[in-house]
Amino acid sequence: MKGTDELDELVVYGARGTAELLIADLQEARKGRVRLRALVDDVNNGFQHPRLGVPVISSLRRREDFPNVPVLVSMSDVAVRTRIAMQLSDEDATLATVSPVGPGALASHPQIGVGSFFFSGTRIGPNIRTGVGVQVLGTLVAHDVTIGDFSNIGADASVYGHVEIADHVNIAPSAIVGNGSPGKPLKIGSGAILGVGAVVTRDVPAGARMVGNPAMTTQEWKQLRKLLSESSN
Known part of the structure; x- marks a missing residue:
């Protein structure tokens, strides 16, 4: 390619x-x-x-x-x-391949994969690496972040420090991916989907669909809603 x-x-x-x-x-x-x-x-x-x-x-x-x-x-x-x-x-x-050109972006020298697109308004911190075909329309990719092949970060989404995003991940608009830590990055598994406005504070399994604040799998939300419904009866 x-x-x-x-x-x-x-x-x-x-x-x-x-x-x-x-x-x-x-x-x-x-x-x-x-x-x-x-x-x-x-x-x-x-x-x-x-x-x-x-x-x-x-x-x-x-x-x-x-x-x-x-x-x-x-x-x-x-x-x-x-x-x-x-x-x-x-x-x-x-x-x-469209590299970030927003305030401070070029000084960070991100490693951008072939065919990737960064929205000009996205703020980019140091030590950012992407695979091929990545699309970033979000507000912030903070620092020490890797983004796998063909993953997508939607408008107004934010990714904070020490995060590893695998291949084919879709992060919907206004979602927030919280901080990992040095030596223990927060990991988003391959093929995961983070819903609109989801707030992710823990690792996400491959293929999981996460919604809400704090973000849970759709199955966990169904179980929680069932418990709340039963407790109100």
């Missing part, structure tokens, strides 16, 4: 709201220096985008017309972004 953060021009995979959000942020952060060439949508294409003024094309058309232009995969859905990025890699496409 190959990528670049030298983005004079760009094709964006996705033609809906998230794509427009990422494009607007990228253009503002880079002062309009990135030329958007096309949007890719394999379901609905063959027209000019009404707001962005560029063609919406199929992936086949991208390969024919823009084979050497870096591609930004905009989808927030972890499974969809993984599938498309792997498809593009098989086609030998170059994935666009």
Whole structure:
């Protein structure tokens, strides 16, 4: 899988709201220096985008017309972004990598994986490493944090210090992942889902779905609600 953060021009995979959000942020952060060439949508294409003024094309058309232009995969859905990025890699496409450029971010020298995107307003602390295809739209990634391949950190979410996030994790908007400690990081297992506004203060098993404050698995919340219902009768 190959990528670049030298983005004079760009094709964006996705033609809906998230794509427009990422494009607007990228253009503002880079002062309009990135030329958007096309949007890719394999379901609905063959027209000019009404707001962005560029063609919406199929992936086949991208390969024919823009084979050497870096591609930004905009989808927030972890499974969809993984599938498309792997498809593009098989086609030998170059994935666009967008490093953080917000206040203090560049001084931290984060290690950003191929095809990852950081929202320009995200504050980044020292010792941050990501795998490939990560999308970070959150408010804060504090320090000593690793983020696995194709994981997603939603808008206004915060990740504090000494945290290890495995592959294919989805952290929903406004969730908070609390601090681990040196030598004992807080761990979010592969494929876990943290719901909107969840407040995580302990390790999360692989594949778990966590909700609430403090965050519990959906099964634990069901059991708690059952106990509360029984106690009120």
